[in-house]
Amino acid sequence: DAGVIQSPRHEVTEMGQEVTLRCKPISGHDYLFWYRQTMMRGLELLIYFNNNVPIDDSGMPEDRFSAKMPNASFSTLKIQPSEPRDSAVYFCASSPGTDTQYFGPGTRLTVL
């Protein structure tokens, strides 16, 4: 079975540009999570969804960040406009409703 799929794996963009990260969770999983990982701040939960509905977005750093889950098999995390301090690895994870989360390989974002 395919795991969590994220695209792109690497993204390099210039400051001010819009960035869209994509995630396909494991089929049948009801929960989807977006995390950000940096050296300075470690692993931070940005937002999570249950049955496509955002449950907790308290970790979203500011209004430049938005996340959507239009259906059970797809989610996006958008940054507009992007800034150099947004450079990080962004992970998507999904869960079937147990206490275990399954992580994707991550998207490494570099904002110049």
Added chain:
Amino acid sequence: GDSVTQMEGPVTLSEEAFLTINCTYTATGYPSLFWYVQYPGEGLQLLLKATKADDKGSNKGFEATYRKETTSFHLEKGSVQVSDSAVYFCALTLSGGYNKLIFGAGTRLAVHP
């Protein structure tokens, strides 16, 4: 608030050495405790977990025991291999708060031949 504290890395060991990575937590209620591992260039994978006091989680030769009296969940392995080189994260889920993992800062382990 609820939090996880791990020993700072990096931890550098020779192959076949004994490994301990310390983890302590602060939480209200009765959290479940986890160790996740992140290999270079990959996402996190669940290594082991324990859901109640005195439970021992184990996997791939790694073990950790949920100690409520010391609020600890230390990771151990009797004989590490080069392939164990990775970053290890201790984490908890909040009692009553579905599935929201709180991670420690991570501990990098480097094992040399």
